[in-house]
Amino acid sequence: MIEFRNVTKLLGGNAVLDNLNLTIKQGEVFVIVGTSGAGKSVTLKHMVRLMTPDEGNVYIKGEDITNATGADLERARERFGYLFQGGALLAWLSVMDNVALPLREKTDMPEDEIISKVRKTLALVGLEDDGDKKPSEISGGMQKRAGLARAIIREPEIILYDEPTSGLDPVTSRTIDTLIDDMSENLGVTSVVVTHDLHSALAIGDRIAMLGGGKIVELATPDEFIVSDKPEVQAFLESQYITKEGSWERKKS
Template identity: 50%
Template sequence: MIELIDVSKNLGGKQVLDHMSLSVEEGETKVIIGRSGVGKSVTLKHIVRLMEPDEGGVRVEGKDVLALQGKELNELHMEIGLVFQGGALFDSLTVGENVGFILREHMSMAQSEIDKRVRESLALVGLYDVEHYMPADLSGGMKKRVALARAICTRPKIILYDEPTTGVDPITADAINQLIDELHDKLKVTSIVVTHDMRSAYKVADRIAMLYEGKIIAEGTPDEIRYSHDPYVHQFITGAAHGPITDGQNSNGRNGG
């Protein structure tokens, strides 16, 4: 469903992605873990072509994303729902206007149909009769749900989640994790979840991939990652202050040159 092939990206002189490859099967929920700043969000931006790689390729449903133009690129964007970190709601628009924004801007739908789709999308994330609220009136957890409703409003085949549980309390985070699972089952979507929250990763993932120094260094089922003997993986998932990640070793040492 999704393939990144030897993707490299340098930003401001830092090699964020270094010939990184990743594949996601249709219907799978793949979780990408790693420390802040390692390129998890950059990876998502390449999939929707908010960024283009310096080297390498990106394919979605067999299509070369970098070759798409105009209508074809818009069609790709309609098939992918992106849940931005922090929600990224428009403060000046109501909840209903936020959720229906993409439909109004990019699809030929009557307002009555848009309103119906907005209500359905909000109901899927457990929100009712909130269309006239403003984002400032919402709690952090509600903002996350509204952002998710906006992402599914086009009925996408793929949903990309950028740190969906950041900034909310543990109970709200667990509710969001449950919601990710429910939407996966109801909508039959393929999902990528970017997070450094291991509780979330274990709960929603079919498979987990760890990104470190521009490459995927480990991948497996939640249990394979949980019980991994790889010292880099172990340090990250346990949150240990000392280990190869923080004690000055680098990928050259890890990979033997």
């Protein structure tokens, strides 16, 4: 579905991605973890060409988007829903209008259909009562859920989550995790989650990739990831009080 071939990206003179090779399969929940500055968000941005590789190519469904422009790029981007770190809602529009924006701008759907679809999507993320509020009037977690509603309203094939749980309390974090889980279960979309929260990574991921120094340090299923003997992975696990011996139960069936 998404393939990185020998992607190198230099930012500030340093190689943030260093000859990265990565393949994400259709329908899976692929989690990218790593410390700050390890290139997680940069990887995500390459998938939608918010960033362009200095070397190497990025393929979406076998299509090279590295040099795509205009209509090609637009078509490639239409496959994606992108949940930004802060939600990236437009401040002067209500939550409802924000979610309706992609439909109003890019489709010919009649207004009443748009409204009913927006209501349905808001219900899906648990915001059915907050449609008329402005983004500044709702909490950070609700902003992220609204952002998610906007990301999925056009039923994309791939949803990218950039730090969906950062800055949220544990309870809200788990709610978001459940949402991500539901998306892939119910809508059958491919999900790519960038996070440094291992708890959610282990809970929702089908495969977890750990980035470090622009390369993949470890790529494994959650069960294998916990028992990995790579020192970077061990340090990362320990920092979040997750140990091999401790019981780690997946919520996912």
